[in-house]
Amino acid sequence: MTPTPELSGAEVCVIIPAAGSGTRLGEPVPKAFVDVGGRTILERCVDNIPASLGATVVVVVPADLVERASALLTGVRVVAGGAHRSDSVRAGIAAAGHAGILLVHDAARPLTPARVFTDVVAAIRAGHQAVVPAVPVVDTLKQVEPGPAGLERVTRTVDREELRAVQTPQGFTRDALLRAHADDAGIATDDAGLVETCGIDVHLVPGDPLAMKITTPWDLRIVRDMVGGR
Numbered sequence: 001m002t003p004t005p006e007l008s009g010a011e012v013c014v015i016i017p018a019a020g021s022g023t024r025l026g027e028p029v030p031k032a033f034v035d036v037g038g039r040t041i042l043e044r045c046v047d048n049i050p051a052s053l054g055a056t057v058v059v060v061v062p063a064d065l066v067e068r069a070s071a072l073l074t075g076v077r078v079v080a081g082g083a084h085r086s087d088s089v090r091a092g093i094a095a096a097g098h099a100g101i102l103l104v105h106d107a108a109r110p111l112t113p114a115r116v117f118t119d120v121v122a123a124i125r126a127g128h129q130a131v132v133p134a135v136p137v138v139d140t141l142k143q144v145e146p147g148p149a150g151l152e153r154v155t156r157t158v159d160r161e162e163l164r165a166v167q168t169p170q171g172f173t174r175d176a177l178l179r180a181h182a183d184d185a186g187i188a189t190d191d192a193g194l195v196e197t198c199g200i201d202v203h204l205v206p207g208d209p210l211a212m213k214i215t216t217p218w219d220l221r222i223v224r225d226m227v228g229g230r
């Protein structure tokens with residue numbers, strides 16, 4: 001892979017979609033604003049972006065929380081998101097200026113190590129258009145169909161050796177991410193999925209267990225235990 005000269009010094013912008021409601025978490029405030037050990041998930045997420053990237057940061061929050069987020073965070077641009085994750089990412093892209101490398105990083109992954117960010121950016125600078133952190137799948141996976149009396153029926157066991165669980169930050173050249181979102185059919189749960197649909201190759205770097213996403217109350221409990229908070 002030949003490094004792409006125009007990307008070797010390209011500016012990086014990290015877009016943080018944080019406009020979700022956290023339905024599966026079930027807290028009384030939107031997920032990014034939930035407290036973990038005295039600080040919001042969102043503040044922790046922003047603080048984890050390594051300074052060595054020299055990145056600009058765009059945070060996308062629910063429209064009624066733009067002021068609150070702006071007061072909590074310094075040195076970032078805060079904009080209002082939309083109904084779906086991809087709408088919020090598009091609002092972030094619109095506020096990202098002309099950075100040549102765009103990272104999209106869930107606010108819901110507040111413990112992501114710096115190494116994951118730097119590996120993603122290094123792989124983009126090395127010439128890849130789309131780079132995603134991923135971890136092996138450790139469970140045995142079954143494909144199912146609806147069955148009688150509400151019990152699903154297994155149709156087959158999936159070969160987990162061919163599967164990876166993807167995380168964020170997901171990194172893209174500006175052109176790749178813009179193309180993917182211009183064509184968005186609204187079905188992908190991540191940005192790499194939209195990029196794949198455009199026919200652009202997506203490559204993987206090692207993810208990290210600490211880049212786990214807070215989705216359920218159990219995840220929140222784990223993260224609170226890890227930071228020594230309530």
Ligand SMILES: Nc1ccn([C@@H]2O[C@H](COP(=O)(O)OP(=O)(O)OP(=O)(O)O)[C@@H](O)[C@H]2O)c(=O)n1
Pocket residue numbers: 016017018019020021022023024025031032060081082083084085086088089105106107108109213214215
């Ligand atoms: N309309 C939306 C929906 C999601 N997100 C963000 O996308 C990330 C990943 O989404 P997820 O963890 O699924 O968050 P929620 O959509 O809030 O969760 P749920 O599906 O349980 O409601 C989160 O940082 C979330 O804030 C967003 O910015 N705008």
Ligand SMILES: C[C@](O)(CO)[C@H](O)COP(=O)(O)O
Pocket residue numbers: 106166167168189190191213215
């Ligand atoms: C972007 C993402 O976090 C990658 O794992 C994920 O796809 C978000 O959607 P989910 O439905 O909450 O998994």
